[in-house]
Amino acid sequence: MPTVLVIDDNPSVFIALEVLFSLHDIRTLSAETPEAGLAMLEQGGIDLVISDMNFHADTTSGEEGVVLFRQIRERNPDMPVILLTAWTHLEAAVELVKAGAADYLAKPWDDHKLLAAVNNLLELVHTRRELLEHRTGERHRRDALAHGHDLRGLVYADPASEALLTLALQVARSDLPVLITGPNGSGKEKYSEIMHFNSPVREGPFVAVNCGALPHDLIEAELFGAEPGAFTGAGNKPRAGKFEAAHGGTLFLDEIGTLPLSGQVKLLRVLETGRFQRLGSNSERQVKVRVVSATNADLPGMIAEGRFREDLYYRLNGIELRLPALAQRPRDILPLARHFLPDGRRFSEAAERALLAHAWPGNVRELRNVVQRSALLSIDRIEAVALALPVLAHAPASSTPNEPDRSMIEAALQRAGGVLAQAAAELGLSRQALYRRMDRLGIARD
Numbered sequence: 001m002p003t004v005l006v007i008d009d010n011p012s013v014f015i016a017l018e019v020l021f022s023l024h025d026i027r028t029l030s031a032e033t034p035e036a037g038l039a040m041l042e043q044g045g046i047d048l049v050i051s052d053m054n055f056h057a058d059t060t061s062g063e064e065g066v067v068l069f070r071q072i073r074e075r076n077p078d079m080p081v082i083l084l085t086a087w088t089h090l091e092a093a094v095e096l097v098k099a100g101a102a103d104y105l106a107k108p109w110d111d112h113k114l115l116a117a118v119n120n121l122l123e124l125v126h127t128r129r130e131l132l133e134h135r136t137g138e139r140h141r142r143d144a145l146a147h148g149h150d151l152r153g154l155v156y157a158d159p160a161s162e163a164l165l166t167l168a169l170q171v172a173r174s175d176l177p178v179l180i181t182g183p184n185g186s187g188k189e190k191y192s193e194i195m196h197f198n199s200p201v202r203e204g205p206f207v208a209v210n211c212g213a214l215p216h217d218l219i220e221a222e223l224f225g226a227e228p229g230a231f232t233g234a235g236n237k238p239r240a241g242k243f244e245a246a247h248g249g250t251l252f253l254d255e256i257g258t259l260p261l262s263g264q265v266k267l268l269r270v271l272e273t274g275r276f277q278r279l280g281s282n283s284e285r286q287v288k289v290r291v292v293s294a295t296n297a298d299l300p301g302m303i304a305e306g307r308f309r310e311d312l313y314y315r316l317n318g319i320e321l322r323l324p325a326l327a328q329r330p331r332d333i334l335p336l337a338r339h340f341l342p343d344g345r346r347f348s349e350a351a352e353r354a355l356l357a358h359a360w361p362g363n364v365r366e367l368r369n370v371v372q373r374s375a376l377l378s379i380d381r382i383e384a385v386a387l388a389l390p391v392l393a394h395a396p397a398s399s400t401p402n403e404p405d406r407s408m409i410e411a412a413l414q415r416a417g418g419v420l421a422q423a424a425a426e427l428g429l430s431r432q433a434l435y436r437r438m439d440r441l442g443i444a445r446d
């Protein structure tokens with residue numbers, strides 16, 4: 001139940017307010033002196049203060065109320081304070097409202113007005129507290145993920161990314177083969193590093209093979225090595241393959257969907273037995289490698305068409321990490337964009353809106369390229385034009401027919417984790433317009 005502390009030397013004020021508030025499920029506490037009031041505040045659990053301006057029958061200046069207000073502010077900068085004052089102290093009360101008191105009402109007060117003011121402030125306190133808890137929770141989770149892990153400079157803010165990273169870090173500890181899937185530029189390679197550098201074999205080598213870049217006739221030699229003269233161009237020295245190089249560590253098979261069927265068969269055999277032969281050699285070699293593979297191809301679709309071996313698919317896919325497209329994790333966009341921006345540069349608000357509105361078919365790589373190019377073309381602040389993104393298809397903010405109301409704004413702020421630019425973009429408002437509306441509705445900015 002919300003709790004209001006009434007600080008007033010006149011007990012009848014407390015009695016009247018207690019009756020009024022109890023009808024509206026608000027608990028009322030009372031203190032008859034400023035000292036008692038401050039002591040109660042110290043104990044916590046109070047959401048709002050209603051304070052008198054004079055605490056002695058023989059004083060009328062309101063000076064005591066001013067002092068008390070300052071003391072409350074000093075100890076508790078966010079505590080909403082409503083001043084209840086005789087008409088004679090109205091001027092002092094107005095000054096205090098300028099100094100941050102929430103409101104003032106003249107005695108005798110109007111119950112209806114007082115209750116409306118109290119309810120508004122309690123709602124604000126509640127929303128602010130929820131937002132704070134939400135942010136604190138986010139920060140704790142973020143610290144927990146960063147603690148004792150090597151995130152390879154991964155930038156993330158979206159809940160979808162947080163969930164994926166949490167899973168990735170769990171999976172990294174196991175020795176399951178991991179298949180990382182996701183569209184172009186979504187961070188598959190980055191996650192392959194996260195897999196290795198948080199695994200039990202992180203001290204071992206991390207060897208990446210881009211299956212797409214290997215000429216078909218060299219795949220075997222690349223993966224398994226070759227003895228001199230094993231094939232034309234094999235050279236005259238024995239050569240170790242990637243499997244041997246990755247012994248005791250991680251082998252990252254990138255673009256696994258491009259491996260031809262002949263290579264797939266050979267790969268399957270090593271994965272099943274851990275054994276293989278160098279090209280042109282009869283002796284078997286044995287290695288222990290953690291296999292992480294990645295693809296942007298639709299492997300199940302390829303299996304259906306006979307272009308990818310189903311048994312290999314299950315071998316590689318001990319667990320799948322599915323990276324969402326950037327557009328599916330919008331809260332990552334601005335943090336990533338700022339991360340790619342050289343120090344000391346920043347985006348204009350219109351540029352941030354444009355970044356949030358773009359669909360990013362090339363995902364994080366496209367974002368990085370757009371940001372870096374725009375930084376070359378700009379001096380200090382990056383304007384929307386420098387991003388050279390396609391113009392928005394939908395109507396600009398000023399012609400939004402339905403003005404967002406309090407609940408829409410609060411919901412958007414919540415979703416955006418308090419990031420105003422993002423909430424503004426979601427609501428189709430400029431940041432200034434959102435500020436103005438928040439001020440009008442009394443929604444705190446922090």
Ligand SMILES: Nc1ncnc2c1ncn2[C@@H]1O[C@H](COP(=O)(O)OP(=O)(O)OP(=O)(O)O)[C@@H](O)[C@H]1O
Pocket residue numbers: 153154155156182183184185186187188189190191296336364365368
């Ligand atoms: N969350 C992130 N934080 C920081 N940098 C990132 C993040 N995601 C991707 N990057 C960077 O974006 C670029 C593209 O990412 P990456 O190469 O990992 O994508 P990919 O999924 O392997 O792409 P492709 O399908 O084209 O191979 C890289 O420079 C990478 O470091």
Ligand SMILES: [Mg+2]
Pocket residue numbers: 188189254
């Ligand atoms: Mg890649």
